[in-house]
Amino acid sequence: MEIKGNIMVLAEVRSGNVHSVTYEMIAWGRRLAEKTDVLVDCLVLGTGEGDFEELIRGGADRVLVVSPGMPDSRLATPAASLLVSAIRGERPDIVIAPATTYGRTIMPIAAARLGTGLTADCTDLDIDPKDSLLMQTRPAIGGNIMATIKTPRTRPQMATVRPRSIKPLPADTGRRGEVVRKDYSLEGEWQERFISFIRSEEGDANLESAEIVLTGGKGIKSRDNFKQLAELAGLMGAGLGATRDAVEAGWAPFSCQVGLTGKTVAPKVYIAAGVSGKIQHLAGMITSDYIVAINEDPKAQIFKVADLGIIGDAPMAVQELTRAFKSHSEKGEGA
Amino acid sequence: MDIVVLIKQVPSTANTRMDPETGVMIRDASETVLNPLDEHAITEAARIKGRFPGSTVTAITMGPPAARRVLLEACARGADRGILLSHKAFGGSDTLATSRVLAATIRKTGGFDLILAGEKATDGETGQTGPMTAAFLNLPVVTFVNRLDVEGDSIVARRIVEEGEEEVLVRLPALVTVVRDINNPPLPTVRQYVIAKKIIFPVWGPQDIGMEEADAGLKGSATRVAKIFSPRLSRNTTYMEAGNEAKMAAAATAILEVLKGRDLMKKGEGHGN
Numbered sequence: 001m002e003i004k005g006n007i008m009v010l011a012e013v014r015s016g017n018v019h020s021v022t023y024e025m026i027a028w029g030r031r032l033a034e035k036t037d038v039l040v041d042c043l044v045l046g047t048g049e050g051d052f053e054e055l056i057r058g059g060a061d062r063v064l065v066v067s068p069g070m071p072d073s074r075l076a077t078p079a080a081s082l083l084v085s086a087i088r089g090e091r092p093d094i095v096i097a098p099a100t101t102y103g104r105t106i107m108p109i110a111a112a113r114l115g116t117g118l119t120a121d122c123t124d125l126d127i128d129p130k131d132s133l134l135m136q137t138r139p140a141i142g143g144n145i146m147a148t149i150k151t152p153r154t155r156p157q158m159a160t161v162r163p164r165s166i167k168p169l170p171a172d173t174g175r176r177g178e179v180v181r182k183d184y185s186l187e188g189e190w191q192e193r194f195i196s197f198i199r200s201e202e203g204d205a206n207l208e209s210a211e212i213v214l215t216g217g218k219g220i221k222s223r224d225n226f227k228q229l230a231e232l233a234g235l236m237g238a239g240l241g242a243t244r245d246a247v248e249a250g251w252a253p254f255s256c257q258v259g260l261t262g263k264t265v266a267p268k269v270y271i272a273a274g275v276s277g278k279i280q281h282l283a284g285m286i287t288s289d290y291i292v293a294i295n296e297d298p299k300a301q302i303f304k305v306a307d308l309g310i311i312g313d314a315p316m317a318v319q320e321l322t323r324a325f326k327s328h329s330e331k332g333e334g335a
Numbered sequence: 336m337d338i339v340v341l342i343k344q345v346p347s348t349a350n351t352r353m354d355p356e357t358g359v360m361i362r363d364a365s366e367t368v369l370n371p372l373d374e375h376a377i378t379e380a381a382r383i384k385g386r387f388p389g390s391t392v393t394a395i396t397m398g399p400p401a402a403r404r405v406l407l408e409a410c411a412r413g414a415d416r417g418i419l420l421s422h423k424a425f426g427g428s429d430t431l432a433t434s435r436v437l438a439a440t441i442r443k444t445g446g447f448d449l450i451l452a453g454e455k456a457t458d459g460e461t462g463q464t465g466p467m468t469a470a471f472l473n474l475p476v477v478t479f480v481n482r483l484d485v486e487g488d489s490i491v492a493r494r495i496v497e498e499g500e501e502e503v504l505v506r507l508p509a510l511v512t513v514v515r516d517i518n519n520p521p522l523p524t525v526r527q528y529v530i531a532k533k534i535i536f537p538v539w540g541p542q543d544i545g546m547e548e549a550d551a552g553l554k555g556s557a558t559r560v561a562k563i564f565s566p567r568l569s570r571n572t573t574y575m576e577a578g579n580e581a582k583m584a585a586a587a588t589a590i591l592e593v594l595k596g597r598d599l600m601k602k603g604e605g606h607g608n
């Protein structure tokens with residue numbers, strides 16, 4: 001297969017540091033590059049510091065560092081302007097960025113300026129062997145449908161990609177690549193000034209990095225039952241998740257929502273209790289290592305993605321698990 | 336302050352189902368609602384209008400003729416006027432083409448200080464229309480905003496990002512996309528609807544906004560839906576029947592074993608801490 005430019009991966013820079021989600025994007029880039037025989041360029045905007053060799057060990061062929069004149073990586077206009085300059089200069093065929101607040105802000109600005117298409121929130125990327133076009137797949141409205149979108153006429157083909165939709169590649173210490181400093185300049189002025197950033201102490205971030213996630217859906221049945229589920233999560237050291245319907249019922253705050261409109265998680269063990277498994281929910285948890293589903297309906301779609309499927313009452317499962325955990329930790333404390 | 340609010344008619348999610356046989360979406364066109372986040376955008380515009388007497392709020396939507404209903408709702412919620420962009424040339428627009436149409440409309444009407452949009456719509460869920468429209472208008476954009484204050488010729492906007500909240504100062508005119516925390520939209524009253532019903536909404540096509548037909552709709556779109564499919568989901572599922580308490584206790588033990596096997600149950604680290 002042949003495509004006419006490299007694959008550009010936009011690094012996520014937070015507070016002057018390259019964020020780990022960048023390695024996931026590089027992994028996507030590598031997967032596409034293997035099919036097309038082009039280079040994976042990782043574009044770093046807004047910081048001149050960092051272990052760029054690490055990005056090469058993570059799968060990049062070149063790291064393009066655009067640092068001078070960059071006032072603050074958080075400001076959309078200058079970041080998007082540099083991204084546009086870099087795309088014009090490098091002429092990549094494909095540009096991907098994480099579907100984070102950063103990527104979701106600057107990618108649309110850049111796509112509009114370049115007059116090209118952008119697909120949001122992809123969960124899968126591939127190259128069509130027939131026409132060498134990027135196949136951008138994302139969940140679509142309506143329950144259980146996925147849509148594959150192409151950008152046939154304009155270049156580059158741009159996509160934001162859900163965090164945790166792929167595992168980063170293991171660091172390859174033997175990989176060789178280049179770190180190239182580029183001095184693309186900022187076009188025009190910008191009217192934004194950064195005032196402050198306040199890191200939240202809240203447990204949100206914990207949900208995304210938790211090794212166990214326990215999620216409740218409508219099948220939990222009541223607010224009280226959901227409270228018990230939350231206590232169980234505390235007992236297990238698990239992050240607490242909720243479906244959108246559970247959030248809408250007022251059982252859990254929006255910050256717990258897992259899925260297309262909520263958070264994406266990929267824990268070692270994901271436990272879904274009373275969750276039907278609509279595609280919008282699956283979009284937020286399908287890359288978990290091991291999935292346990294508890295549902296009274298043996299035909300529930302969640303079982304199709306489960307490793308362990310427990311057919312039964314979700315509130316009862318919460319009770320039994322709580323009992324099991326309590327007796328385990330009592331035994332454990334003595335040992 | 337002259338404010339524009341971009342609003343969209345979306346299928347009410349409760350009524351969007353998939354035909355299990357054909358995989359086709361069943362959408363009842365009559366069951367559409369104003370995109371929930373756009374309610375927040377309008378409410379914010381109305382709030383700002385209240386603070387600066389003499390302000391105007393214009394709601395703009397691109398959609399089928401029936402979308403005039405969301406303009407009506409916007410006016411009941413505080414907008415002074417509405418513009419409906421409806422024309423066959425607009426059909427099938429992706430976010431790029433939609434944003435081009437919205438930007439052309441705003442350019443045409445001119446002279447705005449602030450443009451508000453929802454962070455995303457519940458149907459497409461792209462969240463791209465706001466930033467793209469801003470880019471076409473060459474305006475700064477602040478996304479994911481959960482607090483907005485107008486101060487002189489600028490705004491101070493607080494945005495919610497992954498690891499916390501940040502504040503930025505932006506000189507107007509600018510475009511802001513809002514998240515649901517920004518306010519609690521009250522339900523419009525019957526009286527507000529009665530007043531809104533008197534407002535006449537102009538219906539515009541490409542000519543009215545000085546746009547080439549080929550830049551809108553499917554023709555003006557850069558993306559194409561290549562296929563729609565139901566994903567093939569499969570893992571090798573081990574099933575356990577747990578129809579009574581004893582069986583559920585066994586299932587709970589099985590879950591504990593899974594956690595132990597992955598070294599996720601550390602002995603002695605119970606709930607004591």
Ligand SMILES: Cc1cc2nc3c(=O)[nH]c(=O)nc-3n(C[C@H](O)[C@H](O)[C@H](O)COP(=O)(O)OP(=O)(O)OC[C@H]3O[C@@H](n4cnc5c(N)ncnc54)[C@H](O)[C@@H]3O)c2cc1C
Nearest residue numbers: 217218219243244259260261262274276278280296313314
């Ligand atoms: C654009 C869009 C975005 C969306 N984004 C998200 C998102 O981010 N996250 C999300 O979760 N959803 C999202 N949704 C909603 C999603 O489509 C589903 O409606 C939602 O995930 C369903 O939640 P649920 O599984 O809790 O409820 P339901 O679908 O009502 O499922 C409840 C399940 O519980 C089972 N059950 C009932 N009683 C019991 C019992 N006693 N014991 C055991 N099981 C029981 C039932 O068999 C059923 O399978 C989105 C929808 C749209 C259209």
Ligand SMILES: Nc1ncnc2c1ncn2[C@@H]1O[C@H](COP(=O)(O)O)[C@@H](O)[C@H]1O
Nearest residue numbers: 341342397452453455456461462463464
């Ligand atoms: N057809 C449209 N007409 C007017 N505004 C729109 C339209 N589509 C999207 N928007 C605005 O853009 C926001 C994000 O929509 P989306 O990019 O579709 O997720 C919405 O909340 C609206 O404010």
